[in-house]
Amino acid sequence: MENRWILSPARQLTEEEISLVWQKPATHIESEAERRISAEVYRNWTRGEMKITTILLEGDAGSGKTQLAKALSANFGLPYTKVTCFADMDKSDILGSILPVLPEDGNKDEDGNKAEAVTYNYYPSEIVQAYEKGWLLEIQEPTVIRDAAVLMALNSALEPEGSINLPTRIARRHPDFIAVITTNRGYNGCRPLNEALRDRVQHSEKMDLPAVEVMMERGLAKTGCTDQELLLTFAQAIVLLDQTAKANAIKGVAGMRSYFFWVDAVLQGSETVEALYHKVIYKITTDPDEILILEQALAKQGMLAALEKVSQQSGRAQGEIMEIHAEGTMDAQFSAPAPDDMPAVALRKSADSEGHANDDGENTSSTQSSDQGEDGTPIYHELQPTSPEELERQKRDFRKHLNQQAREMVKGSCHEKVNLIVHRPEATLAHHHEYEQIASGLLPVIRELVRKTAPLLEHEVATELGKSRVYGTKFHAEKLASPDFRCFSQKCPPNEEPSLAVTLRIDESASMSAFGRLTAAKQAAVAVYEFCASCGIPTLIYGDTADRSPLERMSLYSYIDYENPSLNDKYSLMAIQGHSNNRDGMALRILGEKLLQAPQKTKLLISISDGQPKALPDYTGEVALADMKEVIRDYSRQGILFLAAAIGQDKETLCDIYGPERYLDITDLRQLPARLVQVIAKYL
Known part of the structure; x- marks a missing residue:
């Protein structure tokens, strides 16, 4: 089908640029957000100041932000590139760097000696290249940047008629340049998006898990699974786990990636509940208490029974019994398949392990230190806990200090x-x-x-400079004669x-x-x-x-x-x-x-x-x-x-x-x- 959202039909792309335009795979399903953004940008493309060139996609991991940014590249006919931000990002990552270029081995001076001259070249960043050449640039996770000065440099790149002051020239914005900012919502390391940066956004999308019906449609396209009951049950489980994780402040997330790989694993023969742990739950958390919360949520909503039913109907429950030995051995023995009415995996204690335990634990009663004295005798280390008498004395002294301190603080007042x-x-x-x-x-x-x-506890502005660097954000001409080429300085990471x-x-x-x-x-x-x-x-x-x-x-x-x-x-x-x-x-x-x-x-x-x-x-x-x-x-x-x-x-x-x-x-x-x-x- 002909693409109806090409922004610059008359533009001739180079071979390199053509290769960078994202090609939609056969499994790609156009989302409502994709249609909405494409139509908005296309409608306003020739309206001067109303032109939409900066888009914000904000949502949880796995909600399809990067996939949507790539789809926009295909719809608009623009080369796609991306930059992934990180906490210690500095201006050189935005503007590019001036780096020393060592002479080639064949270069010699007039006397036939090896030339020692060093030249410096400017290397533009990915942002500058997209800015000047009119590409679609995805800026991933700018909320993790700790230095506010870096965000200010990024702001100038997003001005509709802006320019960037580079070390060697001024870069002008290409009229086809589009910036798509993708960021997670409230994760570790993320801060609220800079107000100035957010103000430059002309269109925003709140990216969440799609509806169950859409998840099923995408699961069918990605994995080829035609079992509608399986797709529905798995989608409902993903939604429930995601909601439970958020409600209980569990850091992980259950998203579309987890859904696709869980469905695919079961199609390839994995047991349903076992695959649930490895493809979904352990991606959310490995903390035993948090896993218990997720398991209780699944059981309360009847999802475990539903998953077991789907597994049995699909003929994937093998009913194997694994014997667990209590002697510390890693061997596992499998018996004949169990009847159909038994769970997919049943655990039982091996008969030959009855009454046995690991004897190593009995040898720990008199553990000795590996440290030895001068005569070869072992040195024993004992904890020296504070005695009750010493603790009581510390409490008494501190209470006395607080009383004296408080009386000093009210001197000269009406409470003296x-x-x-x-x-x-x-x-x-x-x-x-x-x-x-x-x-x-x-x-x-x-x-x-x-x-x-927690991310907000870090200072956002770095004040100290690490000197004597081979590259950085500040050039020191007085060190040009230094033979080690360390003529730059760079900001150190902020304190935390x-x-x-x-x-x-x-x-x-x-x-x-x-x-x-x-x-x-x-x-x-x-x-x-x-x-x-x-x-x-x-x-x-x-x-x-x-x-x-x-x-x-x-x-x-x-x-x-x-x-x-x-x-x-x-x-x-x-x-x-x-x-x-x-x-x-x-x-x-x-x-x-x-x-x-x-x-x-x-x-x-x-x-x-x-x-x-x-x-x-x-x-x-x-x-x-x-x-x-x-x-x-x-x-x-x-x-x-x-x-x-x-x-x-x-x-x-x-x-x-x-x-x-x-x-x-x-x-x-x-x-x-x-x-x-x-x-x-x-x-x-």
Whole structure:
């Protein structure tokens, strides 16, 4: 059939360019996205400023992004090429490089000696070649690039009438040049697509797994399988596994590639369920706990029974019994085929292995070190765990340090004469059980946010240069006479340390015990701790109350403190409880001072509270409100970012104290943990 979307029919391609135009195989099936993009580009091709030359395809692995980019090359009649981005990409990968060219062996000077002259040639990148020659360029995964300066260089190449300043000349954009950006969605190493780069896109497609019917059609074309029930069941299993992986923050993905190879493996004689593991599940994950989640999802939806039925109907279940020996041998014996009603593979213990075990384990009771002393005698290495007495002393010293530190931090304020005690709560066995119960329900959400957030912890701009390189982005003329030809320097990879410190302050006044607020606060504390610990973010989690006794007008509870992580006990978070009044301004001042001492660039202080400040004898009303506003104002000037999570009835007052830009209204307490973690992720 004649191609109706050729963009430049009069253009004469060279032999090289003709060979680069992608040819659709017989198994290619035109998708709705392909027809939509082709029609849009063709319709606007001669409309000047409305011309579509930059396309974004964003979606999961295996959703057909690269296949679609190649199909567009065939539809438009343009040569296809691609560039795959990587984390340490620099400007030379965008613009090209000037490299030294050594003289040939036959070159000699006037005296007949071997010539030592070195010349330098410019070698354009794949991007520059496509840009100047009018090819279709697929830019794969630009979201992994860590250096923002590289993205800025890429931006200029995507301007409709743009040009690229090369080391030797200026490259002009060919009118037929089309850039197709393909990127995965929220995978490890990926960042949000640069705003300037995204703004230059004129057409975007959200690439997902196609409908089951389309999957079956493509599976038939790719593998030649005509068993409609098999194609349908396998497609439904792929969709279910993909949805389950996303819902449980499992990093892998089940896509069309997995579907094609699974169907093909079964057609070639592989057992259905066995092939499922090797072609699909193990591509998603090899973690035993995550595999169990996927297996449970398949069993719950009846997919395992459906797969077994398909396998039996296709005559592929062999019913072999494999004997597993318990003596460490790798030999396997196969018996005669089992009856039809038995599973495809049954496992049983060999009769001759009864009562036997590997004797090697008995020899480990007195394991010796291979290290030897001067006289040939073995040197034994023993662990030296911290004794209970030493651990107790460390806890006591740290608690004393925190008390002295807190009293110093309120000197010169209206709280200077308030009796203050900092506590370090101890966890009980009941606290351990409560923590695990809360964490089990929150971990799927936390894992998903960690997966999306981890790449953002890397600094995006590299500042250090690696010198004395044979190639790079900066030429040093003063080193031209150097015999080793190391006349260039190149940016080093960026650092990968988090630049954020987080403090969570929890109001432990008596009113927090009502309406499930205390439970929500505990859940939030667990979510924040687990998220920050997974991302390596320094964290403070403190609670506070006032007026527990005449001798203790202010009480601080240090649950998590990054000053001494080895003494932290996450299970102590379950000791959070409602006590008496609250002296918010004093707590915020102390935590603000602690945050100022952190080396991180971004310092976030989150306060969970259900009401206005009130403490004896006269810390209430306008006095207390003015104190809180002063603390927030003073420490905001010094770089502390405040955020109030209001979970009580005094939301309007808290909004007035913190300001609408620092206020988070939590009407549904069940949303509190996820909302706080999402907020923290935004500051990375």
